[in-house]
Amino acid sequence: MLFALSVLALAASAHAQTKLDTVVTTATRAPQKLADVLSDMTVLTRDDIERQAVGSVADLLRRQVGFEMVRNGGAGTNTSLFVRGADTRHTAVLIDGVRVDSQASSGASWNAIPLAQIERIEIVRGPASALYGSDAIGGVVQIFTRKGEGKPVVDLGIGGGNRGLVKADASVSGRTGIVDYALSAAAESSNGFNARPAPATPTFTPDDDGYQSRNASLRLGVQLAAEHRLEVSAVTSHVDADYDSSATAKTDDRSISDTRATRLAWAAQWSSDVRSELSVGESSERYETQPSPYMTKTRVRTYGFNTSWNLGAAGTLQGLLERREDRLDNSGLVAAAQPGHGERHQNAIGAGWTWASGRLSLQVNARHDRDSEFGGVSTGSVAGGYRLGSGWRLQASAGTSFRAPSLYQRFSDSGKPDLRPEKGRNAELGLHYAAGGDEFSITTYRNLVRDLIVYVSKPAGAPAGPCLSTFGCYDNVSQGRLQGLSLRGATTLGTVRLSGTLDLQAPKDVDKASVNYGKLLARRAEQHGTVRAETDIGSWTLGAQVLASSQRIDNLSTGNRLGGYALLDLDAQLAMSRQLSLQFKVENAADRKYETARTYATSPRQVFVGLRFTPQL
Structure with a gap:
């Protein structure tokens, strides 16, 4: 299977020739054509999201190059995404420019991000702290909700499937x-479905673990003048999911999870060469478990001002001022100045320069973040591209990154007052091709992440030591080397559009003092990838996709392994009229049983049939 993936990836990238003219902002924090971006970047449009039909943002992203997903059961349960082998907390996630991050579990709560509200997703792989500060060690995922343009448009969707699946959505713009x-x-x-099946967990009561979710979004813009735009956006999501926490519990x-993100921004064009944006945003997450009495609340508030100057042949300069305020309410924060409550802030200043002349293009960024807890961190990046001709371009980049300790890691009974930020140092080289409907890229990277924060257990009876807990402490005791090779490509053979991805990676523990020195990091596969074929027959669009992964180590201490797997997804869309379409989707069509976390089942075959109606107003 992986041989087939590599052949396809070398043959051609996505059915995305029109995407190359798409204007993106995530790679430089300023408008730029995708064809000119010097990062390893992917854009997912609303058409890509519609094809997904069921599932979550994580289910969509796991099918992109560089991504792996780990989930403790079905949709709605704890979900992690690894980008290029980096931990889930090492990806910066934004919704309409608003930072989303849990200061309790560390990283974005992927299971609580609504898919139905999304218009576009921009993915940047590789460190981006020189642009975004803390978190962006593995990459950046920025999610954009729908935006109104032109005459009123109404979009309605309804559908259902096996295991009681029902979904509906509506929008007007x-x-x-x-x-x-x-x-x-x-x-x-x-x-x-039963997320803890026997015989893996025979003591758990077999029952189906379902979920309910509801979400909404609003995006409102006012063009005060030709040069000034005021915009407000808001997203809210509620997820109520069943899970199995104890073998003795007889109740569900x-x-x-309740997640919200709001933002107010003022964009101004002061002249043909000078533009700026002033913004304030806030995200919040409330996570609660029942009947066990646990609750945690995170709030992340950001203030930002960025500006850019077009210098003509000398390139474009950018400036950035930013403030981030984190707050966590959690009963476990026993070491905080105010028990149960933790706060900190980061102030940042950044600058960037982009330049292009003839075949050569350059991008340089630098940033300094000063944290109220651990002090200052400076990061930087430099990237260059050279067009070889006939659609080929060579790209290279190097950059540094960091992730600040979470408030829970700092102030819980397992926290330490001298925890340092995790820091990354990355270098990569890529070759890209785009011509007509064909696209291909190959990227090799090496990211050394030091001062990794891990939970270190203590032997029974050992003294408390530097933290209050007698069970263990968070500590900077590990180093990871994330290196690999990513390929993606697409082409058209006759009437069939083909696309594929392949990741060959070796994310390892390289701390010589560690008992796990030289071992692969937990739950990362050395090979994983996708193959997709799609064609149009009359009013039908038919698609099939295979997602494959090699075996992984579930736990470095026990050495337990998770088997490799290959999943087949089928989809079809029928354009019944200009306003009405019929959707079919079968995920895991072969009903393959596999695990991404040991003893937790993953979704069996899921069938979905839906209608989408876009009436003309």
Whole structure:
């Protein structure tokens, strides 16, 4: 299977020739054509999201090059995404420019990010702390909700499937005078499946672990003048999911997540060469389990000002001022100045320069973050590209990154007052090709992450030591070397559009003092990839995709392994009219049983049939 993936990846990238003209912002924090980006970047459009039909943002991203997913059961349960082998907390996640990050579990809560509200996703692989500060060791995922343009548009969707799956969504968007608007809402529920099956966990009561979710978004813009735009956006999501926490519990355990993100921004074009944006944003997450009495609340507030100057032949300069405020309410924060409550802030200043002349292009960024807890960290990056001709371009980059300790890692009974930020140092080289409908890229990278924060257990009876807990402490005791080779490509053979990805990686522990020295990091596969084929037959669009992964180590201490797997997904869309379409989707069509976390089942075959109606107003 992996041989087939490599052959396809070398043959051609996505059905994305029109995407190369797409204007993106994540790679430089300023508008730029995708074809000119010097990062390893992917853009997912609304058409890509519609093809997904069911599942979550994590299910969509796991099919992209460089991504792996780990989930403790079905949708709605704890979900992690590894980018290029980096931990889930090492990916910076933004929704409409608002940072989303849990200061309790570390990293974004992927299971709580709504898919139905999304218009576009921009993915940057590789360190980006020189642009985004803390978290961006493995990459950046920026999610954009729908935006109103032109005459009013209504979009309605409804569908269902096996195991009690029901979903519905509705949106309206458009522009009236100087005001553009987009409002959408969605709901979904499923009876789920047994996430802790026998014989792996024979002591657990077999039951289906279902979920319910509802979410909504609003994006409102006002064009105050030709040069000035005011915009407000808001997203809210509620997920109520069953899970199995104890073999002795006879009642359903539930995890309840409420996630919100709001932002107010003012964009101004002061002249043909000078633009700026002033913004304030806030995200919050409330996570609760029942009947076990656990609750944690995170709030991340950001203030930002960035500006850019077009210097003509000398390139473009950018400046950035940013403030981030983190707050965590959690009963476990026993070492905080105010028990149960922790706060900190980071102030940052950054600058960037982009330049292009003829075949050569350059990008340089630098940033300094000063944290109220651990002090200052400086990061930087430099990237260059050279067009070889006939659609080929060679790219190279190097950069540094960091992730600040979470408030829970700092102030819980397992925290330490002298925890240092995790720091990364990355270098990569890529070759890209794009011509007509064909696209191909190959990227090799090496990211050394030092001062990794891990939980270190203590032997029974050992003294408390530097933290209050007698069980263990968080400490900077490990180093990881994340290196690998990523390929993606696409082409058209006759009427069939083919695309594929392949990742060959070796994310290892390289701390010579560690008992795990030289071992692969847990739950990372050395090979994983996808193959997709799609064609149009009359009014039908038919697609099939295979997602494959090699075996992984579940736990370095026990050496338990997770087997490799290959999953087949099938999808079809029928354009019944210009306004009405019928969707079919079968995930895991072969009903393959596999695990991404030991003793936790993953979704069996899921069938979905839906209708999408876009009436003309």
